Structure formats: structure tokens, C-alpha cells
């Protein structure tokens with residue numbers, strides 16, 4: 001049962017760690033030392049570029065809020081924020097009571113990508129690749145959490161910020177917000193796993209258009225191409241109106257309402273279907289099914305003779 005998912009000798013072994021029941025979960029590293037991935041060394045390098053933070057609020061409701069917090073730089077990711085993000089993902093991997101996650105930016109904007117000051121300082125290809133592996137690992141683990149996650153996009157999500165939105169299960173765009181993969185304008189392509197995930201979300205044709213044209217995706221276009229799953233209307237005039245975070249939590253509730261083991265199981269079977277070849281996905285589905293069949297929520301539903309009208 002102690003399987004994990006390093007890419008060894010160009011062979012991808014089964015990424016099952018996060019699909020296991022919580023007690024058997026092991027943290028996954030996407031890359032190993034054979035690919036030049038030394039997480040501690042990269043952490044130390046990244047910490048040399050401080051500023052801002054990534055903050056985690058775990059709530060009794062089972063829904064956590066992860067905030068990218070560097071408003072002086074439009075929530076750009078400094079090096080220390082990348083380390084913060086990875087640590088917060090680790091905490092969420094061990095959150096046995098969790099069901100949902102809202103990912104947002106501070107001060108009404110999402111994230112303007114990597115901090116260009118840090119980018120200039122680590123512009124060698126070797127350092128760039130190390131940062132890329134570190135962020136791919138953190139964001140892959142973010143998407144693989146057994147929580148249903150939504151990116152709440154206010155203001156701008158640019159470059160790596162756009163990539164971060166794709167590491168969530170859903171994207172909610174506030175009125176006036178923009179998601180833009182500006183990489184081409186920076187002489188880059190996505191490196192935090194954003195291209196691979198974008199293809200899964202919108203298909204290769206739309207992904208080519210969005211990346212190749214560095215298209216500004218507003219909420220209407222987001223819904224049209226399938227990048228956005230909903231739009232939040234601004235409601236500043238109504239006294240006591242709910243905040244965008246509350247609106248996002250309300251939106252998410254349809255997927256997070258119910259017992260923790262069932263919600264986590266739903267995410268796990270979908271993840272298996274998304275990431276594994278069919279036979280392995282079916283096997284994983286069987287494993288997860290075994291954790292809910294005859295479990296308290298199932299027995300309770302049977303006893304109450306519930307009807308689905």
C-alpha cells in the first residue's frame with residue numbers, strides 16, 4: 001500500500017498516494033534526485049527571495065481558505081512564498097477533517113505570477129528548472145488533495161497566477177476579473193504544470209489559442225471555453241451582502257455538503273479517472289469503494305430508506 005509517484009527512468013509509477021485512505025497517505029514528490037530534484041536545497045535557494053506569505057485558514061466547516069498574500073506586488077510569488085505554498089499543501093495533505101478549499105489572492109486580486117525581481121535573480125536555466133520542479137510538485141499535490149477546491153479569481157490571474165487557477169478543481173471568476181497566460185509575452189511557456197492542466201480543462205485546441213495568443217480571458221469567455229465554472233456578481237450596494245470568499249464557500253457547498261469520508265472518496269475516484277490508465281483507475285475505484293461501502297454514512301442512508309425524488 002505504500003506506493004508513491006516519482007518519475008524514475010522516464011517511467012511514471014502509479015500516483016496513488018493521495019488516493020489511499022487517509023491513514024495510509026504518504027507525501028508524494030513528483031521528481032527524484034535523479035532528475036536533479038533536491039527539495040531542501042531548492043527550498044533554501046527560494047528562501048533567499050523573501051516577501052509576502054501564503055496563509056492557510058482551516059475552518060470547522062471543513063472548508064479551508066488559502067490566501068496568496070503579497071498585495072504590494074499584486075500577489076506575485078516571491079521565493080519564500082513558493083516555500084510557504086508547499087508547506088501549506090503539506091498541512092492540507094494531513095488535514096483529515098477537510099472537505100473543501102478556496103484559493104484566493106489578498107486585496108481583491110488573484111496573483112500576478114512569479115515575482116519578476118526573483119525571476120531576474122535566478123534567470124539561469126538550471127535555477128529556473130529547479131524552481132519549475134518545485135512549483136510543479138507543489139501544484140500537482142494541491143490538485144491531488146482529497147478536497148474539492150475552487151480558485152476564487154478577483155482582479156488578475158497572470159502568468160503563474162493563471163497556472164495556479166488550473167491547480168484547483170473549479171474556477172469562479174468575479175465580475176471584471178481576467179485570467180491571462182501571459183507567458184508568451186515574457187518569452188516563456190508555462191512551467192508550473194499550467195499547460196498540461198489547461199489542456200485537460202479546456203482541450204488542446206482552446207489551450208493552444210489561450211497560450212499561443214496570450215488571450216485575456218474575462219468571465220464570459222471563461223464560461224465559453226470551460227475555464228470558468230461560475231461567475232460571481234459584485235454586490236457592493238446591498239448592506240450585509242456576502243463577501244466574495246463567502247460567495248465562493250456558498251458555491252462550493254453543493255459539493256462539500258456531507259460526511260468527510262464520502263466527499264474525500266468522490267474526489268479520489270475522480271482523480272483516479274483523470275490521472276490513471278483505465279485498469280488502474282478501476283482498481284483504485286474499487287479500493288475507494290471499499291472504504292465507503294458499509295461505512296457509517298452508507299448504513300445510515302440504508303436505514304433511513306432515503307428516496308431520490
Ligand SMILES: CCCC(=O)SCCNC(=O)CCNC(=O)[C@H](O)C(C)(C)COP(=O)(O)OP(=O)(O)OC[C@H]1O[C@@H](n2cnc3c(N)ncnc32)[C@H](O)[C@@H]1OP(=O)(O)O
Pocket residue numbers: 072073074076112113114115116117156158159160161182183186188189190191192
Ligand atoms: C512560470 C511563471 C511565469 C510568470 O509568472 S512570469 C510573471 C508574469 N507576470 C507579469 O509579468 C506581471 C507583470 N505586472 C503587470 O503586468 C502589472 O504590474 C499588473 C499586474 C497588470 C498590474 O498593473 P497595475 O495595476 O498598473 O499596477 P502596477 O504595475 O503599478 O503594479 C503594482 C506593483 O506591483 C508590482 N508587480 C506587479 N506584478 C509583479 C510581479 N509579477 N513581480 C514583481 N512585482 C510585480 C509592480 O512592479 C508594482 O510595484 P511598484 O509599485 O512599482 O513598486
